[in-house]
Amino acid sequence: MSNAPVDNSRRRFLTAATAVVGGAGAVAAAVPFIASWNPSARAKSAGAAVEVDITKLEPGQLIRVEWRSKPVWIIYRTPEMLEQLSKISPNDLKDANSDVEKQQPAYAKNIHRSKKEEIFIAVGICTHLGCSPTYYSEGYQEVVEGIDSGFYCPCHGSKFDMAGRVFSGVPAGANLQVPPHYFMTDNTILIGEDEGAA
DSSP states (O other): OOOOOOOOHHHHHHHHHHHHHHHHHHHHHHHHHTTTTTHHHHHHHHHSOOEEEETTTTTTTTEEETTTTTEEEEEEEEEHHHHHHHOOGGGGBBSTOOGGGGGGGGGSTTTSSSSSSTTEEEEEEEETTSSOEEEEOOOOTSSSSSOOSSSTTTOOOOOOOOOBBBBBTTSSOOOOOOOEEEEETTTTEETTTOOOOO
């Protein structure tokens, strides 16, 4: 047996070095694991509100944006399009007064189904089986007699007027959905939130 003194400083150094390396390894392993708990950027953006600049939107034009992985239409309705809305008989529509509340916010429960008469915003998905209707800025008389413009779903023949109200006698059971939205400025719309909701 040796009675030589033990070098505790070396032992402490090796213990500390092992602890540091072990701790760094634990952190390196934990970072990806903890990061996996956070929603992805795609998931975050899927539910986020979408800001849209409509400065260049012209009368009769439709632009599409994506909100919650759904196509959203923004249409600048012409005076003629607005005029024809009042000419459609309520008897020709399934929900002329927009009584199905889940299809639009309270501020869009009007003949135009919008905040501003000329700007129509709707989710571009048919309420029958989820196809995307075709927009007719003109030539809609071939689909609905006496109506110049509207939306026609080619999948099963559902028809909607320029306020997204569904005509009677077609498979779709409800009007097109109007998403929550508000005008941040005259030319900027935030789709996905009601004013003051944030």
